Amino acid sequence: MAGIDVSGLSISFPIYHGDSRTLKKSMANAVSGMRRSGPAAHLQEDARQRVIVSVLNDISFRLNPGDRLGLIGGNGAGKTTLLRALAGIYEPVVGRVRVSGTMGTLLDTNLGMNPELTGAENVRLRCLFFGISRTKTAQILRDVEDFAELGAFLDMPVKTYSSGMVVRLAFGLATAIAPQVLLMDEWFMAGDATFIHKARARLESLVEQAEILVVSSHQPEIMRQWCTRLIWLENGVIRMDGAPEAVLDAYLSA
Numbered sequence: 001m002a003g004i005d006v007s008g009l010s011i012s013f014p015i016y017h018g019d020s021r022t023l024k025k026s027m028a029n030a031v032s033g034m035r036r037s038g039p040a041a042h043l044q045e046d047a048r049q050r051v052i053v054s055v056l057n058d059i060s061f062r063l064n065p066g067d068r069l070g071l072i073g074g075n076g077a078g079k080t081t082l083l084r085a086l087a088g089i090y091e092p093v094v095g096r097v098r099v100s101g102t103m104g105t106l107l108d109t110n111l112g113m114n115p116e117l118t119g120a121e122n123v124r125l126r127c128l129f130f131g132i133s134r135t136k137t138a139q140i141l142r143d144v145e146d147f148a149e150l151g152a153f154l155d156m157p158v159k160t161y162s163s164g165m166v167v168r169l170a171f172g173l174a175t176a177i178a179p180q181v182l183l184m185d186e187w188f189m190a191g192d193a194t195f196i197h198k199a200r201a202r203l204e205s206l207v208e209q210a211e212i213l214v215v216s217s218h219q220p221e222i223m224r225q226w227c228t229r230l231i232w233l234e235n236g237v238i239r240m241d242g243a244p245e246a247v248l249d250a251y252l253s254a
Ligand SMILES: Nc1ncnc2c1ncn2[C@@H]1O[C@H](COP(=O)(O)OP(=O)(O)OP(=O)(O)O)[C@@H](O)[C@H]1O
Pocket: 013, 053, 055, 073, 074, 075, 076, 077, 078, 079, 080, 081, 082
């Protein structure tokens, strides 16, 4: 059964810089004089006076099949970092992340996509990676072809695609293999209106199969329509966690 269990998760990045004295001084000033909500609130020094960016701090939540979680928050709040931690790209510094079930990620268009290979070759390669049979691979290829509407470009190297075309291919492929847990950053909404309409219809059908969705977006409409729960992140901590309307009302009026 699909599930996500995040407990006391903290993530920070050390800053390794050749000449960090000026940086440290400005950070020390920022840290000592900062407001909690100020843009430098997550810059700190560790016990060894190294500068660290504390991106997520003590994050906990659980998700069960059918949950559709939206992450909202201003620029640099930690939404993408949280998605990357769920995907296993970042290891927790403190706390733990447990994800059960097969996972599909729409976090970075180039992730797992070889630009030298054609769209079709990338589809076949992904199927090979997941151990999918030839017959099923042929079905998936047809499905991606129908969805992405790339025409002859499906047999062209991905490096010749526009960014919107890469989004269509990546989204089509990630959703064709029907993961139990789908993690999605908002970049895919860069597609044109027709694509967003199709993407939504496809996502709805995935979520109907009681899978888990975690999506980050700056668009309130997307959050209202797609999510059953919202977490508002601010400077790496959970400011509010609850029903979409309540969290959006508080977030938009803050
Ligand atoms: N590898 C890294 N090294 C240092 N700092 C990082 C790293 N990755 C992210 N950060 C910092 O962590 C903070 C949170 O970044 P993140 O991309 O998670 O924010 P976000 O909420 O997704 O923002 P946006 O809405 O602008 O995409 C930012 O201040 C960013 O500069």
